[in-house]
Amino acid sequence: MEATPLSDRVTQTEEKEYSYLNLGPTHPATHGIFQNILKMDGEVIVDAEPTIGYIHRAFEKLAERRPFYQVTPITDRLNYCSAPINNIGWHMTVEKLLGIEIPKRVQYLRVIIMELARITDHIICNAVIGVDTGALTGFVYMFQQRELVYEIYEEICGARLTSNIGRIGGFERDFSPKAWDKINHFLIEFPKVLKEFENLMTRNRIFMDRTIGVGGITAERALNYSFSGPNLRAAGVDYDIRVAKPYCSYEDFEFVIPVGINGDVYDRFMVRQEEMWQSLSIIKQAIAKLPEGPFHATVPDFYLPPKEEVYNNMEALIYHFKIVMGETDVPKGEVYHAVEGGNGELGFYLISDGGRTPFRLHFRRPCFIFYQAYPEMIKGSMLSDAILTMSSMNVIAGELDA
Amino acid sequence: MEVVEQEKIIGAINEKFEGQILKTEMLYDFFTITLKKDSIIDIIGHLYHHPSTQFQYLTTLCGIHYPDQKQIAMMYQLHNLVSNVQVRLKIHLPEENPTVPTLTPVFAAANWLERETYDFFGVIFQGHPNLKRILNVDEMIIFPMRKEYPLEDQTREDKNDTMFGR
Numbered sequence: 001m002e003a004t005p006l007s008d009r010v011t012q013t014e015e016k017e018y019s020y021l022n023l024g025p026t027h028p029a030t031h032g033i034f035q036n037i038l039k040m041d042g043e044v045i046v047d048a049e050p051t052i053g054y055i056h057r058a059f060e061k062l063a064e065r066r067p068f069y070q071v072t073p074i075t076d077r078l079n080y081c082s083a084p085i086n087n088i089g090w091h092m093t094v095e096k097l098l099g100i101e102i103p104k105r106v107q108y109l110r111v112i113i114m115e116l117a118r119i120t121d122h123i124i125c126n127a128v129i130g131v132d133t134g135a136l137t138g139f140v141y142m143f144q145q146r147e148l149v150y151e152i153y154e155e156i157c158g159a160r161l162t163s164n165i166g167r168i169g170g171f172e173r174d175f176s177p178k179a180w181d182k183i184n185h186f187l188i189e190f191p192k193v194l195k196e197f198e199n200l201m202t203r204n205r206i207f208m209d210r211t212i213g214v215g216g217i218t219a220e221r222a223l224n225y226s227f228s229g230p231n232l233r234a235a236g237v238d239y240d241i242r243v244a245k246p247y248c249s250y251e252d253f254e255f256v257i258p259v260g261i262n263g264d265v266y267d268r269f270m271v272r273q274e275e276m277w278q279s280l281s282i283i284k285q286a287i288a289k290l291p292e293g294p295f296h297a298t299v300p301d302f303y304l305p306p307k308e309e310v311y312n313n314m315e316a317l318i319y320h321f322k323i324v325m326g327e328t329d330v331p332k333g334e335v336y337h338a339v340e341g342g343n344g345e346l347g348f349y350l351i352s353d354g355g356r357t358p359f360r361l362h363f364r365r366p367c368f369i370f371y372q373a374y375p376e377m378i379k380g381s382m383l384s385d386a387i388l389t390m391s392s393m394n395v396i397a398g399e400l401d402a
Numbered sequence: 403m404e405v406v407e408q409e410k411i412i413g414a415i416n417e418k419f420e421g422q423i424l425k426t427e428m429l430y431d432f433f434t435i436t437l438k439k440d441s442i443i444d445i446i447g448h449l450y451h452h453p454s455t456q457f458q459y460l461t462t463l464c465g466i467h468y469p470d471q472k473q474i475a476m477m478y479q480l481h482n483l484v485s486n487v488q489v490r491l492k493i494h495l496p497e498e499n500p501t502v503p504t505l506t507p508v509f510a511a512a513n514w515l516e517r518e519t520y521d522f523f524g525v526i527f528q529g530h531p532n533l534k535r536i537l538n539v540d541e542m543i544i545f546p547m548r549k550e551y552p553l554e555d556q557t558r559e560d561k562n563d564t565m566f567g568r
Contacts, residue, residue, distance in 0.1 A: 027563035052536065052537065053536060053537035053538065053539075056537040056538065060547060061524070061546060061547055061553055062553065064553065065553045065554070096430060096431075097430075124469065183403065221510070223458060223459055223483075224509060224510045224511065225510045225511045226459060226460050226461070226509065236484070239483050244483075244486050245486075268535040331505045333429065333430065334429045334430070334432075334434070335429065335432070336430075336432050336479065336490070338461075345461065347461065347462060349465060349477070349479075350464065351466065354526075360466045360467075362462070362477075364466040368514060368515075369462075369511050369514070369515070371513045371514075372510070372511070372513055373510070401537060402537070
């Protein structure tokens with residue numbers, strides 16, 4: 001029997017068969033509850049269908065029944081890796097609605113807290129990128145530093161992860177000497193560790209081979225997908241709300257917005273890495289320039305009076321009661337305020353109809369918006385690269401699902 | 403925002419869509435234009451390409467339910483990252499059967515945002531590639547962010563909220 005030539009046999013093959021792989025929702029490699037149904041051709045991803053909403057908690061609906069100060073704990077649970085940025089973003093939204101003038105000292109203190117939160121956010125993301133490429137050492141090492149920041153939060157507001165930091169109008173108390181000690185200790189310790197982490201990762205041959213050219217996105221597509229934050233900057237667009245629409249006196253500080261070129265995993269890693277150095281520099285500048293003054297604005301209608309006053313003074317007692325019951329008058333209005341969160345533009349769109357609660361509150365959640373580009377970014381790549389792409393985008397389930 | 407910038411946007415809209423603008427106002431620091439609902443997507447597409455506006459970044463979009471007017475409003479926030487100008491466009495749809503064309507051909511980011519708005523307000527986006535619920539379960543039969551669905555069970559008697567509460 002004569003053998004058929006090889007070329008004929010190849011053309012005779014039947015239509016390609018794909019296999020489907022269920023990645024998630026509770027796979028440890030996804031760092032959260034995300035499900036992706038992957039259409040696979042061998043180990044190459046042909047298509048992906050994400051399903052989200054596993055930890056949806058109806059925050060926008062909940063907020064419609066809560067007085068303004070009670071919305072703050074909800075914002076904690078959006079991006080829980082950098083909760084203080086969410087809290088302070090919300091306080092500033094309400095302050096904008098009420099037209100409250102915030103003392104300079106409060107603004108500087110807020111900048112310190114927000115930049116510390118940004119550092120913790122980036123620590124988690126970059127350390128986890130290391131884990132996904134097989135470098136667990138850096139992760140453990142960096143997480144010790146995250147612990148130091150959480151101790152600073154603890155000293156300032158008493159909480160760690162879901163911080164509920166600050167109040168409408170300022171902070172609940174001034175930073176204690178112990179808090180300052182801890183901040184200074186962190187500022188001395190962290191650069192050493194960060195430098196060492198950088199030495200471990202950035203020029204590491206294995207790490208570079210695993211990350212360069214993986215999960216890339218062009219600036220054009222990133223803008224069309226409304227990317228923001230480090231992911232957009234890694235693609236080469238220098239959009240940072242701290243500069244575009246300065247809030248909280250960010251215009252007083254000198255800092256650089258790092259941008260990448262390819263928008264791949266390596267660029268996102270490097271952008272976050274550089275942002276941590278910039279955050280450190282901002283904190284140092286803020287401490288150096290810290291003005292004297294009160295730690296909260298004078299807004300008796302919204303800022304709780306001190307407890308001794310409440311027990312001994314009738315006005316303070318009345319204000320306390322009215323604030324806690326949410327019975328203070330709020331102007332009607334419609335306001336949008338955005339802050340540069342750990343992941344990008346975190347916006348609060350608030351409509352007040354003069355009632356005790358928001359009439360409508362919409363959170364512009366950066367994760368929710370850029371995660372929809374995920375199928376496009378992993379098409380044609382390997383499964384292991386898909387996991388790396390997800391961790392480098394820093395998709396936080398709490399922010400994704402609201 | 404300066405008046406010059408506002409006039410630029412209004413001029414760009416009036417160039418091609420005369421008579422579509424119902425109201426313009428400054429809401430705090432945000433310039434807001436209320437439009438007729440008919441050609442909102444064409445107007446956004448026009449502002450995307452128009453040389454004097456070039457709103458090529460969709461910040462966010464969401465729905466708002468106004469039960470008194472029996473209306474559902476749609477809000478689109480656009481941003482020009484080069485000149486750093488932002489604008490908010492608003493349209494009002496009837497509460498019964500709110501439909502509007504999809505924004506996905508212009509902005510890929512609109513895909514999930516519109517699905518979210520459908521999920522919570524029941525706004526139908528004509529031409530959307532995959533209009534199904536996104537955060538709630540598929541079996542849900544209501545659109546929970548509408549005001550007729552209160553957060554708590556209103557038949558409860560153990561909790562009297564007549565003094566405080568909406």
